[in-house]
Amino acid sequence: MPDPEFYMMSKHYLLYGSERYALAILRPLQEAIWARGHKAAWFFDGPGAEELRSNETFLRTTREVREFAPIAVLTSSNAVPHFFPGVKVEVFHGFDAGKPRHIYIRGFFDLYCTTGARDTQAFTEKSHELGHFAVKETGWPKLDPFMREHGSPEPPPVRAQPVILYHSTFSPSWSAAPILYDNIRDMSRTGRWRWIVTLHPKSAPETVAKYKALENEYLRFATEDNILDLFPQVDMMISDTSSALNEFLLTYKPVVTFKNRRPGPQLIDIDSPDQLLPSIERALSRPPELMQAIREYADSIHPYRDGRSSERVLDAVDDFIAAGARNRKPKPGNWWRKIKIRKRLGYWGPA
Known part of the structure; x- marks a missing residue:
């Protein structure tokens, strides 16, 4: 006893x-x-x-x-x-x-x-x-x-000018950062969306330097230690096979991934850079079947x-x-x- x-x-x-x-x-x-x-x-x-x-x-x-x-x-x-x-x-x-x-x-x-x-x-x-x-x-x-601050059971509505978080893992075999660089560079200059970019702390210095150089009035390179601080500031995420994407799914907001190692209905997974633009548009439209899959997955990995x-x-x-x-x-x-x-x-x- x-x-x-x-x-x-x-x-x-x-x-x-x-x-x-x-x-x-x-x-x-x-x-x-x-x-x-x-x-x-x-x-x-x-x-x-x-x-x-x-x-x-x-x-x-x-x-x-x-x-x-x-x-x-x-x-x-x-x-x-x-x-x-x-x-x-x-x-x-x-x-x-x-x-x-x-x-x-x-x-x-x-x-x-x-x-x-x-x-x-x-x-x-x-x-x-x-x-x-x-x-x-x-x-x-x-x-x-x-x-305690953002545990609402419903995600907030998409902003009038949506904000996209781009985050990549550091491993060369899983990271999409070099592959999607041109797409993110071009899209970040149009002003259609705002962007926040953050890379894994172990990312190659040359990759970090390239993305930092993209900063403009529509793109910010974030240096916050805790990526959770960025989640309330954005409407969706783009990633690859980073564990941070699962943290983001707990906000019940969509994630577009590039060649994810374990894709599922909770993700919009693509295998070509040409698919990035339409995938972003789909994510920001928040189709009901995607949002339901996100909720079910998020609750299975962290119901609290x-x-x-x-x-x-x-x-x-x-x-x-x-x-x-x-x-x-x-x-x-x-x-x-x-x-x-x-x-x-x-x-x-x-x-």
Whole structure:
């Protein structure tokens, strides 16, 4: 029987990041931790620490982390130092966009907090097969601020002068940025629509430079860290196989994709640049069958529109720990990956 006092005690949580995008994903969790009267601290194994605010706690060394003694390590990364104290919890860095290795298990995590029914089913099946991690559907913390403000069940009407968001992934094999460049350049100069362009942070510098050079009175190159900030400003999106397009579909607004790896009725997918113009026109007309497919898909990947996914993650962690913090089987050895993490962080002490 779980001890009721556990739920009342003061707790420490570590927020672990390996990329700058961890800030947008994990900060809502920090707010929920603070709201409960608990403590949160950050550790970065990569960029991001330089963007922390004065009221946020930054732990610079493994020793500081171990002294902080978190009950849980919450991360959007695919791996986590096994020698950090606490339950290891994966909250994901994006939705499944059809790229390889979304549903893969590296053996670092005790608990996966999934975003919606699609991922919950896939990870639960793996949990039953492997036995060394638990799964709890919570929703995605990154979306909490957005959903609290923009979680309306209906999209706003299209603007008199529609605004289009163009976003591309960075992988050369999936990115449409080089292919659609001429089309976007030409269409952005007509004034028929307004454009906001943003590229993945890992995009090739020459590609970023080309799109930045397109800026004019109708096109803005956006540098916002959190792409969610752009969603209320636009009426549709153009993309390829970026996980951000799934985030955008949660606004119930249309997306045109170029050679998406997993097209479906929720997308207007094209395979030739010549199809871009009519596809934009169709998206902005919002045909009922498309809008219904978008709604059904969005609700399957993230049905929560209450902005309380962070609270559900913390509840899931509490319940897992209170029930014994153990899974049916031990995690795999993972020796080679663990050695690489130890070497990177310069820690050779006990786990």
